[in-house]
Amino acid sequence: MTAALPRSADPRGAHSASGADRTAGGSLTGTWSLLGFMLRRDRVRLPAWVLGLTALLAYFGVALGLVLDETALASFAAFAATPVMALIGGPGYGFDEITTARFLVGLYGGYLMIGAALMSITTVSRHTRVEEQTGRAELVRASAVGRHAPLAAALILTALMNAAATGLMTLAFIASPAEPGSPAAALLFACSIGAAGLVFAGLAAVTVQLSPFARAASGIAGAALAAAFIVRGLGDMSAQQGGDLGWLTWLSPFGWSQQTAPLTLDRWWPLLLSLGAALLLAAAGFALQSRRDLAAGILPDRLGSPAAPAWLRGPFSLALRLQRSALIWWSFGMLAGGVTLGAFVRPMAENASGMPEQILVVIGGTEGLVDGYLGFMGVYFAIMIAVSAIVAVQGLRGEEQGVRAEPVLAASVSRPAWLLAWTAVAALGALGMLALAGLGNGLGAGLATGDWDLLGPVVLGHVVHAPAVWLLLGISVALYGLTPRLLGLTWAVFVWSTLLGFFGEMLDLDEAVLATSVFRHVGQYPAEEIEWAAVGLLTAIAAGLVAVGAMGFRRRDLITA
Numbered sequence: 001m002t003a004a005l006p007r008s009a010d011p012r013g014a015h016s017a018s019g020a021d022r023t024a025g026g027s028l029t030g031t032w033s034l035l036g037f038m039l040r041r042d043r044v045r046l047p048a049w050v051l052g053l054t055a056l057l058a059y060f061g062v063a064l065g066l067v068l069d070e071t072a073l074a075s076f077a078a079f080a081a082t083p084v085m086a087l088i089g090g091p092g093y094g095f096d097e098i099t100t101a102r103f104l105v106g107l108y109g110g111y112l113m114i115g116a117a118l119m120s121i122t123t124v125s126r127h128t129r130v131e132e133q134t135g136r137a138e139l140v141r142a143s144a145v146g147r148h149a150p151l152a153a154a155l156i157l158t159a160l161m162n163a164a165a166t167g168l169m170t171l172a173f174i175a176s177p178a179e180p181g182s183p184a185a186a187l188l189f190a191c192s193i194g195a196a197g198l199v200f201a202g203l204a205a206v207t208v209q210l211s212p213f214a215r216a217a218s219g220i221a222g223a224a225l226a227a228a229f230i231v232r233g234l235g236d237m238s239a240q241q242g243g244d245l246g247w248l249t250w251l252s253p254f255g256w257s258q259q260t261a262p263l264t265l266d267r268w269w270p271l272l273l274s275l276g277a278a279l280l281l282a283a284a285g286f287a288l289q290s291r292r293d294l295a296a297g298i299l300p301d302r303l304g305s306p307a308a309p310a311w312l313r314g315p316f317s318l319a320l321r322l323q324r325s326a327l328i329w330w331s332f333g334m335l336a337g338g339v340t341l342g343a344f345v346r347p348m349a350e351n352a353s354g355m356p357e358q359i360l361v362v363i364g365g366t367e368g369l370v371d372g373y374l375g376f377m378g379v380y381f382a383i384m385i386a387v388s389a390i391v392a393v394q395g396l397r398g399e400e401q402g403v404r405a406e407p408v409l410a411a412s413v414s415r416p417a418w419l420l421a422w423t424a425v426a427a428l429g430a431l432g433m434l435a436l437a438g439l440g441n442g443l444g445a446g447l448a449t450g451d452w453d454l455l456g457p458v459v460l461g462h463v464v465h466a467p468a469v470w471l472l473l474g475i476s477v478a479l480y481g482l483t484p485r486l487l488g489l490t491w492a493v494f495v496w497s498t499l500l501g502f503f504g505e506m507l508d509l510d511e512a513v514l515a516t517s518v519f520r521h522v523g524q525y526p527a528e529e530i531e532w533a534a535v536g537l538l539t540a541i542a543a544g545l546v547a548v549g550a551m552g553f554r555r556r557d558l559i560t561a
Contacts, residue, residue, distance in 0.1 A: 030145035034153035038127050042157070044488075049119045050165045053112060053193075058172040060108050064100050065177025073098045086240040087233040087340070091249070094264035101173075101180040102263050105189050109262075113254055114229065116165060116197030120158045121221045124204035127154035129214040132295045133402060141294060148286050151205060155282055158201040166194035185263045192257035195274035199253040200225060202281025209288035212297040215398070219325070226333075228252040253277065315413050315421035322399070323392060323422075327429045330388045334381060334437040341380075342444020342458075345373055368527055374445060374458050375524030381437035382465035382519060383498050385430050386472045390490050392426035393476035397484055406560050415558075416550040423477050423546055430469045438462030454526075461525035467538035468518045472497070474545030481549030482556070493518075 039046070068076065077098040086092060090110050094102035128151050131137040137150060169190040173180055180186040200221065207220040232255040235248030249255035256273045260266070292298055311317050396419070399405045409415060441462065442455035476490045500509070501519035514520055521534035 027146040027148040028152055029149060030143070031149045031152045031156070034140070034145065034149055035156055038153055038157045041127075042123075046157075046161055049123075050161055050168060053115050053119070053165045054168040054172050056115065057108075057112060057169045058176060060104050061173060061176025061178040064104055065179065068100050068103070073100065073103060076103060086236040090232075090254075090258045091236045091239060091261075093258075093261035099179075099263070101178045104178050105262050109189065109193065109258065110229070110232075110254060112169075112193045113196035113257055114225070116162060116193050117200035117225050117253075119161060119165075120197045120201035121204045121218060121225070123158045123161060124151075124154045124201055125208055125214050125218045125221070127157065128205075129208040129211075129217045133212065133214050135295075138294060148289060151208075151285060151289060155201060155205060159198060162194040162197040162201070165197070166190045169193060180263060182263065182266075185266055188260055188266060188268060189262035191271060192260045192262065195271045195278075196253050196257045198278040199256075199274050199281070202278040202285065205282050205285030206288060209285055209292060210297055210299045212295060212301065215395075223329075228254055231255075232258070315408070315418050316424060318408070319422040319425040323395070323425050323429065326388065326392070326395075327425075327432075330385070330429070331433050331436050334385065334433045335440040337384075338377075338381065338437040338440020338442075339444040339447075340440075341377055342374070342441040342446075343448045345370055345445045346448040370445070370449070370454075371527040372524070374441060374454065375461050375527035377441050377458075378434075378438065378461040378465050378524060379501050379519050381434060381441075381462055382468055383501060385433045385437070386469045386494060388433065389426050389430050389469050389473040390476050390494060392422070392429070393473065393480055393490075394487065396422050397480055397487060400484075400559050403560065406558065409558065415554045419477065419481065419550050419553050420546070423473065423549075426473055427466075427470055430473065431463065431466045434462045434466055434469070435459060457526040460530075464522050464525060464530050464535055465519070467535050467542060468497075468522060470542035471518045471538050471545070474542035474549070477549035478545040478552070479549070481552035481554075483552075 077092075077095045089107040092106045095106060128137075131140070131150065140150070141147075166187075167190070170183075170187045173186040173189060174183055180189070203224055204217070204221045207224070208214075208217045210220060211217045229252070231248050232252035235246050235250070235252070235255060236258075238244065238248065239246035249259065253274060256270045256277075259270045260268065288298055312321060405418065409418060438459035438461065439455075442458035445454050445458060446452045472490060472494055475493055476487060479487045479489060497517040497519050500514055500517035518538065521531060521538060523529055523531045523534075
C-alpha cells in the first residue's frame with residue numbers, strides 16, 4: 001500500500017498528538033481523519049459502485065420502458081406471478097394492475113438490493129479487517145486514533161455510499177421511460193435498496209470481528225446474505241401458493257425492503273426495521289471490537305497440523321486447498337440455480353405468445369423456445385461463473401499482499417509454477433461449475449417437461465462456454481502478472497461482454513461490435529450449432545494470456561514483508 005496516511009495518523013506525528021487529544025475524543029478519536037483517508041483511497045471504487053448501481057437501474061428503466069407494451073406487460077405479469085418467480089424475484093406487489101415501473105420494482109429490485117449489500121460488505125471489510133490483517137491498522141493505531149475510529153469511519157463511508165446511490169437512483173428512476181409517476185414512490189424504492197445496504201453494512205461490522213481473516217469475515221457475511229435471500233424467497237413463494245410460511249419474509253432484510261411495495265402500497269414503516277437492525281448490528285460490532293485484541297478475532301483459531309500431509313506439498317494442491325471453500329459454495333449454488341431455472345422452462349413456454357419480439361430473439365424465438373431458453377442459460381451461467389474466475393485471480397493478489405506468497409516462493413516453488421497452479425485450479429473449477437449448472441438445468445427441464453433427452457445437450461451447451469470464461473480468466477492473469485494495479489480492467493471487459501451477451505440483439509448493434517463480447521462466439525447449443533473453431537480459438541487466446549501473465553510475474557517485483 002503506497003497511499004499516504006492522513007496527517008493525524010502519520011506515525012511520525014504520533015508524539016506531537018497529545019494524550020489529551022486522544023482522551024478528548026475517546027475511542028472515536030481520529031474518525032474524521034480516517035474517513036477522509038478512506039474517501040481518498042476509494043476515489044475510484046466509490047463512484048464505480050454508486051454509478052454502477054445507478055446505471056443498472058437506469059438500464060432496466062430504459063430497456064423495459066422502450067420494449068414492453070401492454071400485451072407484453074400482461075404476459076410478463078402472468079409469467080412473474082408464479083411460485084418460482086416469487087422465489088427468485090419477490091412478492092410481485094401490483095402485478096394484478098401491472099405497469100412497467102411496477103414490473104421493474106417487483107422483478108429487478110431484489111437484485112439491486114443484493115448489489116447494495118455486496119457494496120456494503122466489501123467496503124466495511126476492506127477498511128477494517130483487511131487493514132488489520134495486513135498490519136496497516138497497527139501502524140495507524142500507533143498514532144492518535146481511537147479503538148473504534150476505523151470501524152466508525154468505515155460505517156460512515158458505507159452510509160454515504162448508500163445515500164449517494166439512493167439519491168442518484170431516485171433521479172434515474174424518475175427520468176427513465178419506465179415512468180414511475182410518483183417521485184415519492186421512486187424515492188421509496190431507492191431508499192429500500194439503500195436500506196438493505198445499511199443492514200448488511202451493520203452485519204459486516206459484526207462479521208469482521210469474528211475472524212482474523214478478511215476472506216472468512218466476508219464469507220460469513222456473504223453466507224448470511226444468501227440465507228437472507230433464500231428465506232425471503234421461501235416466504236414469498238409460500239405466500240404465492242397460499243401456504244402458511246409467508247411470515248418467513250419478515251425474517252429477511254430483503255423482505256423488509258420489498259414489503260415497502262413502492263408504487264402499490266407505498267409503505268415507509270418497514271424501513272424502520274432495516275434502520276433498527278443496522279443500528280443494532282453496528283452497536284454489536286463496536287461491542288465485540290472492545291472484547292478482542294487488534295488483529296485477533298472473537299472466534300478461536302483452529303490449531304493447524306504441525307506437518308502438511310503429503311498431498312498438500314505441491315503448488316497445485318495448495319491452490320486447491322485455498323480455493324476449496326469458494327469452489328464448493330459456488331458449485332452448490334450453480335447446481336441449485338440450474339435446477340430452479342431449468343424448472344422454469346415450462347411456464348416460460350406457456351407464456352411465450354405474449355412476449356415482445358425483442359425478448360424472444362434473445363431466447364430463441366417462439367418456434368424453438370425451449371431449446372433457445374436452455375441455450376441462453378448456458379450463456380447466463382457462463383457470465384456468473386466468470387465472476388468467480390475473476391475473483392479467484394483477485395485472491396491471488398490477496399495472497400501476495402498478505403505476504404503469504406513470499407514464504408511459498410522462498411521454497412522450491414517457482415513463480416510461474418505458483419501462478420499457473422492457481423490459474424489451473426480456477427480454470428478447472430469453472431469447467432466443473434459449468435457442468436454442474438448444465439446438469440441442474442437439464443434435470444430441472446426434464447422434471448418440468450418430462451423430456452429427459454434434453455439432459456445431455458444441455459450439459460454440453462453449458463460446458464462449451466468454458467473457453468469464454470477462461471478468456472476472462474486469462475485477461476485477469478495477464479494483468480496480474482504484468483501490472484496488478486490494472487487488474488480491475490478485467491471487470492470493464494466483463495461488463496461490456498455481459499451487456500452485449502444479454503442485450504446485444506435488442507440493441508440491434510453492428511455485428512462487428514457484437515463480436516467484441518467473449519460470450520457471443522460459441523453458440524447457444526442446443527438452439528444453435530456449436531462453433532468448435534471459436535471454442536479452440538478462445539482457448540488458445542486464453543492460454544496465451546496466461547503465459548504472458550506468467551512471464552510478467554516472473555520479472556516484476558513481489559510484495560514482501
